[in-house]
Amino acid sequence: xxxxxxxxxxxxxxxxxxxxxxxxxxxxxxxxxxxxxxxxxxxxxxxx
Amino acid sequence: xxxxxxxxxxxxxxxxxxxxxxxxxxxxxxxxxxxxxxxxxxxxxxxxxxxxxxxxxxxxxxxxxxxxxxxxxxxxxxxxxxxxxxxxxxxxxxxxxxxxxxxxxxxxxxxxxxxxxxxxxxxxxxxxxxxxxxxxxxxxxxxxxxxxxxxxxxxxxxxxxxxxxxxxxxxxx
Numbered sequence: 001x002x003x004x005x006x007x008x009x010x011x012x013x014x015x016x017x018x019x020x021x022x023x024x025x026x027x028x029x030x031x032x033x034x035x036x037x038x039x040x041x042x043x044x045x046x047x048x
Numbered sequence: 049x050x051x052x053x054x055x056x057x058x059x060x061x062x063x064x065x066x067x068x069x070x071x072x073x074x075x076x077x078x079x080x081x082x083x084x085x086x087x088x089x090x091x092x093x094x095x096x097x098x099x100x101x102x103x104x105x106x107x108x109x110x111x112x113x114x115x116x117x118x119x120x121x122x123x124x125x126x127x128x129x130x131x132x133x134x135x136x137x138x139x140x141x142x143x144x145x146x147x148x149x150x151x152x153x154x155x156x157x158x159x160x161x162x163x164x165x166x167x168x169x170x171x172x173x174x175x176x177x178x179x180x181x182x183x184x185x186x187x188x189x190x191x192x193x194x195x196x197x198x199x200x201x202x203x204x205x206x207x208x209x210x211x212x213x214x215x216x217x218x219x220x221x
Contacts, residue, residue, distance in 0.1 A: 002125050002202050003131075004131075005130075005131065005176060006131050006175075006176055006177065007131060007132065007169060007173065007176060007177075008128070008129065008130055008173060008174050008195070009128075009129040009132055009137070009172070009173040009198070010126060010127070010128050010129075010171070010172050010173065010195055011088060011126070011127040011128075011129070011140070011144070011169065011170070011171050011172075011201070012124065012125070012126045012127075012168075012169070012170045012171075012172075013124075013125050013126075013144075013147075013166045013167070013168065013169045013170075014084065014122050014123070014124055014125075014166065014167045014168040014169075015081055015122065015123040015124075015125050015153075015164055015166060016120070016141055016164060016165055016166070016167045017117065017118075017119050017120065017121055017122075017153075017162075017163070017164045018119060018121050018150065018161040018163040018164055018165060019110040019119050019161050019162055019164075020092065020116035020117060020118055020119050020160075021116060021117050021121075021153060021154050021161060021162055021164065022092065022114060022115070022155045022156045022161050022162060023115050023116060023117055023154070024063070024114065024115040024153060025112070025114040025115070025145055025156070026112040026113045026114060037191045045170070
C-alpha cells in the first residue's frame with residue numbers, strides 16, 4: 001500500500017565512549033581462546 | 049486494509065509504533081556507527097578466564113578472548129524518523145536526553161565496559177506541508193541541503209515533550 005510521506009527528521013549524534021566498548025566476544029573452550037562473531041547464520045538448522 | 053491499520057493503531061503502544069513491532073515497521077531507522085577518526089581507532093583483544101564459583105579460582109584450560117574499541121573512539125550515528133507524530137518525537141527526545149547524559153552500550157558493563165554519552169547532537173528536518181521546505185527538498189542536489197536545521201535540539205525536544213505531556217492526563221496513556 002502506498003503511504004504519504006509527510007515529514008522527516010534526521011538526528012545526527014556523536015557517540016562518545018567513556019569506557020572501552022565491547023564489539024565482539026568469544027567464549028571459553030577447552031581448545032583455548034576462541035573469538036567467535038556474535039551473529040550466527042542458520043539455514044535449515046545448520047550453522048554457516 | 050484500513051481495518052487492519054485501525055487495529056494496529058488501537059492495539060499497539062507508542063513504543064511499538066516508533067521502534068516497530070511484528071505487525072508494523074519502525075518509524076525510526078538507525079545508521080551504522082561510522083568512525084569520526086578511523087586512523088586513531090584501535091581494536092584491542094583482551095583475554096578472560098572462566099572462574100570456578102566454588103573455589104574462586106580460574107578453571108584450568110578455559111580461556112576466551114574479547115575485543116573492545118578504546119574509550120574516546122567517537123562514532124557518528126544518524127537516526128532517521130519517518131513521518132513522526134508528536135508522540136514519536138517526544139518519545140525519541142526523552143531517549144535522547146537520557147543517552148546524552150550517559151548510558152551504557154554492549155556487553156560486559158559489570159566489568160567496566162560500555163559507558164557512553166552523546167555529544168554534538170544536530171536535528172534537521174523537512175515538513176512537506178510547507179511549500180518552501182518542499183521545494184528546497186526537491187531541488188537541492190546534496191543530501192545535507194535538503195533538510196532544514198531545527199536549531200537547538202534540547203529546546204526542540206523539550207517543547208515536543210511538554211506538548212505531549214500537556215495533552216495526556218496524569219497517569220494516563
